Amino acid sequence: MTRLLLRYRRMLVLPTALLLAFVLMTLQARSGSAIADFAKLILLTSISPFLRLTTKSFDITATLWNEYVDLRRVSRDNQLLKEEVRQLRTEVGELHETALEHSRLSQLFQMSSRVGTEAIVAKVIGKDATNWFRTILIDRGADQGIARHMAVVTAEGLVGRVVDVMARTARVQLITDPESAVGVLIQRSRVVGVAAGSLGGTTQIKYLPLMADVAVGDRVITSGMGGIFPKGIPVGRVVRSGRPTSGALFQSTEAQPHANFSRLEEVLVLKWPPSRDLSWADREPLP
Helix, strand or coil: CHHHHHHCHHHHHHHHHHHHHHHHHHHHHHCCCHHHHHHHHHHHHHHHHHHHHHHHHHHHHHHHHHHHHHHHHHHHHHHHHHHHHHHHHHHHHHHHHHHHHHHHHHHHHHHHHHHCCCEEEEEEEEECCCCCCCEEEECCCHHHCCCCCCEEECCCCEEEEEEEECCCCEEEEECCCCCCCEEEEECCCCCEEEEEECCCCCEEEECCECCCCCCCCCEEEECCCCCCCCCCCEEEEEEEEECCCCCCCECEEEEEECCCHHHCCEEEEECCCCCCCCHHHHCCCCC
């Protein structure tokens, strides 16, 4: 019995003290004796540390619980804010991309109005993986009125011409393809030549007479000859021009295209020329 009391003495002290306090207060209320007052003082003095400890424990527990609840709420709110920020960033990115696309399309339509012919906007959906055949694939084809030999441009300048047409897609040969040929003229001096692609990504201006007035920086535009490309479309600028020392008949001239072929996203297909019978156009046009 003694061992049992010693084992659970801490659990019995507070209930016993509270019981004695109740008994003493009852006696004081009935008799009001000095002995009862003295006993009450001793009892309250002995249980005060336990009461303070209990009160402190409840306060700490309540504080920790409130802080835990607040932390859970803050964590939840933080997660919601992160998700909202992510969604807003996505929307801003989409709006920015839409604005860029609208800007590019606006420039394309301005080019169409300058050329003065009906045009079809097409997106580039594929590019040649090698440098041997410089072509791109667009998402418009015969079903949308695309035909072979139609000129393809961007807001910066000439891109190439349609060489193969399927129902909903078409393949475009770039002017940087060594097999391509475009009738051009030097805008300043009005000298006529033929622009052909090169493996270096530039265009060679062929058939320029040795004494032709050509200088670095001159603007090169389409001549309109050959029946494929309308006249006046920007092609590029002369970056090198010289006269061979051997018995050559023509100048050696090189031009850098205006169009950025590594960043093509949308192009404009010009419904020109009106005639579809252009089998002869597969040959190199003469100036």
